[in-house]
Amino acid sequence: MKYQNKKVLVIGLARSGMAAIKVLHKLGAIIFLSERKEVPENEKKILEDMGVTIYDQDMSVFEKDYDLVIKNPGVPPISPIVKRLEERNIPIITEIELAFNVSKSQHYIAITGTNGKTTTTTIVYELLKSAFKEKALVGGNIGTPLCELVLDHDLMNEEGYYISLEISNHQLVDIDTFRPQIATIINLTPDHLETMGSLDAYYKSKTEVYRNMKEDDIFILNEDDEVLKEYIERYPIHCQIQGFSLDRKDSYGHIEDGYMVINDEKVLPLECIRLVGKHNRQNIIIAIMAAKALGISNEDIVSTISDFKGVEHRIEFVRELNGVKYYNDSKGTNTDATITALDSFEKGVILLVGGYEKGLDMSEMRKHLSCVKKIIGYGAAGHRIAHDLIEDPIVVSDLKQALDEANKIAESGDIVLLSPTTSSFDQYSGYEERGRHFKQLVNSL
Numbered sequence: 001m002k003y004q005n006k007k008v009l010v011i012g013l014a015r016s017g018m019a020a021i022k023v024l025h026k027l028g029a030i031i032f033l034s035e036r037k038e039v040p041e042n043e044k045k046i047l048e049d050m051g052v053t054i055y056d057q058d059m060s061v062f063e064k065d066y067d068l069v070i071k072n073p074g075v076p077p078i079s080p081i082v083k084r085l086e087e088r089n090i091p092i093i094t095e096i097e098l099a100f101n102v103s104k105s106q107h108y109i110a111i112t113g114t115n116g117k118t119t120t121t122t123i124v125y126e127l128l129k130s131a132f133k134e135k136a137l138v139g140g141n142i143g144t145p146l147c148e149l150v151l152d153h154d155l156m157n158e159e160g161y162y163i164s165l166e167i168s169n170h171q172l173v174d175i176d177t178f179r180p181q182i183a184t185i186i187n188l189t190p191d192h193l194e195t196m197g198s199l200d201a202y203y204k205s206k207t208e209v210y211r212n213m214k215e216d217d218i219f220i221l222n223e224d225d226e227v228l229k230e231y232i233e234r235y236p237i238h239c240q241i242q243g244f245s246l247d248r249k250d251s252y253g254h255i256e257d258g259y260m261v262i263n264d265e266k267v268l269p270l271e272c273i274r275l276v277g278k279h280n281r282q283n284i285i286i287a288i289m290a291a292k293a294l295g296i297s298n299e300d301i302v303s304t305i306s307d308f309k310g311v312e313h314r315i316e317f318v319r320e321l322n323g324v325k326y327y328n329d330s331k332g333t334n335t336d337a338t339i340t341a342l343d344s345f346e347k348g349v350i351l352l353v354g355g356y357e358k359g360l361d362m363s364e365m366r367k368h369l370s371c372v373k374k375i376i377g378y379g380a381a382g383h384r385i386a387h388d389l390i391e392d393p394i395v396v397s398d399l400k401q402a403l404d405e406a407n408k409i410a411e412s413g414d415i416v417l418l419s420p421t422t423s424s425f426d427q428y429s430g431y432e433e434r435g436r437h438f439k440q441l442v443n444s445l
Helices: 014-026 041-049 059-063 080-087 095-102 117-135 146-152 199-210 226-234 278-293 298-307 335-342 382-389 399-409 431-443
Strands: 007-011 030-034 053-055 068-071 092-094 107-112 136-140 162-166 182-185 218-222 240-244 253-256 259-262 265-269 316-321 324-328 349-354 372-378 415-418
Touching (some): 007 014, 014 030, 014 041, 092 095, 095 146, 117 136, 117 162, 117 278, 117 298, 136 146, 182 278, 218 226, 240 253, 240 278, 253 278, 259 278, 265 278, 324 431, 335 349, 349 382, 349 399, 372 382, 372 399, 399 415, 415 431
Parallel strands (some): 007 030, 068 092, 136 162, 218 240, 324 415, 349 372, 349 415
Antiparallel strands (some): 259 265
16 A cells, blocks of 8 residues: 555554554655544654644544544454444554555564463564574564564565564454464463453454465464364464474474474473473473474574573562562463463462453352462452452452552462453553562562
């Protein structure tokens, strides 16, 4: 698509919206921004200098004529404004699609799924760096918008970069031509019911990651995930499939004799892995399968994984005090993520849960509480979640009070684990702010 003099509406600013606007400005588009919050003065000046017309989100804004709409991932697909634009047959894409459309040919490794995306994306990036040096990039839902990478590395004119791309379901909903060279759906578990409208819509959105892949591309398939099996049957994959399993030894990628084995080759000794939990073995085997597909050497793989200590806010060890270990799992924003965290420990867990009410069912999580000593609920959803899990939880107002209560009952050998099961928007701007606050509180003890 040619963008010169096209009327483009960007819904939602934030970092990805600003990056998309800067790309559109470079391409000569006539840009409109619809933002529900007051735009800060410093950003407003940047937008005005680019000739951007700023609107609020009154419904009249969405009755105007546009050639294209670029939707911030934070705008729910079930939003009335999105529905109205769809009724008017105005094309809607995401910032990911825009970046892909305007870039030269690159090597995209697209990583989606409910949990494990950030860890897997980060490991893939570290592996890419080991082999391709400055030609390795990382972005997407992990923090740096793809449009920002386009501008920073001149991807409109330069090609051949290897991009590890974390991509959320909200970024996948409105893709059109986006095509990764390698992709995976790590797992499928319930999440985002409040924005997607149904579990089926959420799961279906994940399959968009492989919709445009061709015969020469590679999809890395988690053969242990029964829900994923159902959805790839409903929405078939039309590229090469390389399966992996942590439970069987007949998959393309598997574990045998103390090694991660890829295509019958022993690649990574398990003793090199520094991350706790079975879920991290899953993340790592996906990453090394992607690395092998790109020709990265076993030597680079072993060296990189041996040095990898994990990512911030995902079962992140904070400190040990008086024999009590504190872990920050603020990125545990759904029940499956918290189950994964709980399954990493054997006993003595004091679990801090709560935050924004997403309405997620706790029944499956109740099966994974054998390691839990006490549950403390906090925030808007804390009372409901904690009482859905056990009969006699402690319930407080905020995270500081929750930590205070945990410290009263914690004994040497115990684990204080922040793994909220839900998002943070009742009291924080995001899981990052929540996690940083938790670490600040713990380090001030």
